[in-house]
Amino acid sequence: MSFIALILSLALAPLLLSIINRSKAVIAGRRGAPLLQPYFNLTRLLQKGVVYSDVSSGLVQLSPVVNLAVLCCCVVLVPLGPIPAILHFSGDFILLAYLMGMGRFITMLGALDTGSSFEGMGASREAFFAALAEPAFFLTMAGLARITGAQSLNDILQTINSEHWLHATPSLLLIAVAFFLVFLAENARIPIDDPTTHLELTMIHEVMILDHSGPDLAMIEYGVALKIWLLAAIFAALFVPPGTNVLWLPLFLLLMVAIGMLVAMVESSMARLRLIRVPQLLISAGVFAGLALFLEFVQ
């Protein structure tokens, strides 16, 4: 069963990005790209050749591979709604966070390796914001662990139920908000980053991958899709009924679509923040999660 979930995750991940893009287009009064566009893009990129800069070392070639590898490892750790994760043990969310951290680290190294001032700037921004998003992520996880009494990501997400929501409403709401902000930051969405912009000077994530092409770029793009899928799966699991009843899977997938639409709505209803305001947003995410944890301890 878990392996079906693995295949489902790997296959459906790009679709979530597509749902966001499509919803954004519809809200803006456009028709938007076909839902399968991300798949077309990936096939197109896979058929292309690769260009490497003369001044780069092997790091720039290594980074997309390592990044995709660690993200694939992450898929194993995250339950897909009612379907449990293949691998789970107590404290596995720490592994998850640092696997993602490793992906980011290698992407940053790859960016710095190209020697471009743009990419150096992007890497510096990414490092700064990631450092602020990380504590917020851990605080949300700690809060959830405290509320549910479970210790692995899988157990936390599969135990959380309406009872918890009833008894710990404020904490869970705070955690949900904090997690959503972390979700936006980790996936480089508005208001933190703008995945659709063409302006290198304003980019964070996109600017780090400017020098990648062909299959390398495909790996990066696919990694982006996997990451947003995984974090959305964690977020959605907070709201589905507990247990391992597979019948809840459609509801869970529907919830994933809803999250995609929510992201699209956020992106369509506001502009990007000024770069100097981003830390404030991420710190407030941390504060929300910390507050939730505090509430749970004093109860």
Next chain:
Amino acid sequence: MISQAAVIHNNEPIPLKKIPRLDVTDFQQALSAGLDTGLAITALPVVGDDILMVLRHDQQGRLHLLRTAKFNTWPSLAVRFPQMAPLERELAEECGINLKDHPHPVPLRYLPRNGQEHDSGYIGSHRFLRARGEEMHEVAVGPVHAGIIEPGHFRFLCHGETLFHLEISLGYQHRGIEKALGNSRPDKRLIMLMETVAGDTSIGHTMACCQALEGLTHCQLSPRAMDIRAIALELERVANHVGDLGAMAMDVGYAPTASFCGRLRGAFLNITAMLCGNRYGRGVVIPGGVAHDLDAELIQKMMTLVSRHFDDVTEAANLLWDNPSVLARMEETGVVTKKHARKLGLLGPAARASGLEIDARTDFQTGAYRRHQLPISVWFTGDVYGRAFVRWLEIQRSVTYILARLKELPPGNTQQPVTELPAEQLAISLVEGWRGTICHVVVTGKKGELKTYKVVDPSVHNWPGLALAVRGEGIMDFPICNKSFNLSYCGHDL
């Protein structure tokens, strides 16, 4: 005021010999005195063996002219009057004089000489300003950009995320328009060239050219032709301003206004196409009038479309002003104070957003604007928001103006014959294009040929404004500042 100067109106011809010729020292003193009393430098062209200065007196609507014989060394006035800086660089480049004490004496366009590269190398090969220290880094952007825009090279001196200084290096779009027009007779080619000085300002530049020719030949346009020209010019303004609002929304990542305005810009371009068959207004303005007349049915159709699209623009623009996150990006970003705007001689919406009440449609009225005035749209903040909001004010007023002109279009013909150009005369034509005041200086030779043709796009004056606006901002805010000016590369490079 300059006591010695010849004073003329917009489009008023003046015999060359009536312009007083001073020696360099007196010339510079007169220039300084003029700039000190609030006049603004408009052009500093080379006319034959002379250097001509054209100063604008905006309040009086007069142009002050003086000339001096070419000389070897020009003590730079740029430190005292920053607005002189680009024009001095241009002068030095065009007639090879030496600039003394200029803060940054590099060529403005790197004009090729006799088909060869410029003496000082290729564009941007000069020594850029440098800064050293911990966390200082340089970012070079362009000439090839990620967006579909013109080529230009930008060099940013940054301290972490803070932008210390921006140096702009242009010239990639140089086509030699002025040279092509020197020593020629006005023919069909002239209008074609004018329409391509800056592709997004076809109507503005063509109008400036035609008005100069009409001024020189004392050709009186019919009211109908004047109004159709004004309609075309305002349509160009509305289309570009709408596009700019959309582009600014795009740069801050606000999708709805970006999408709507992108479409609506096209809608207004299509209305221009109804007027003359070309979306960018090519072929509408010709010497002596306009090439296309409007019939009652077309007028009705245009009025309906303009009103309908304007309602959509209102909705899209109000989304911007009502959204706190958009305002947070625009307000207090890229501020140019009124004092700095005046010192730099900024023009157009960029100047008006800083509180300068200058607008050639009011200050140097010609054609339809003489009979039907337009209020000047001013704002006081000088930031990106100000430049966006002035555009919105101008869109509203231009639409009202277009509708009124269409409704009350006077009868009559649309073309008047233009006679041969008189010999040894000079005329200066100012037109308020959507970017600012366009200036064309036309000088005729002994046989009534075009001896000198000088084009000054407002971008020449406004590029330094952009460099000033982004100082101290985050480098991430450069694109939105840049878009709020939206200057022309080809209009600058000619």
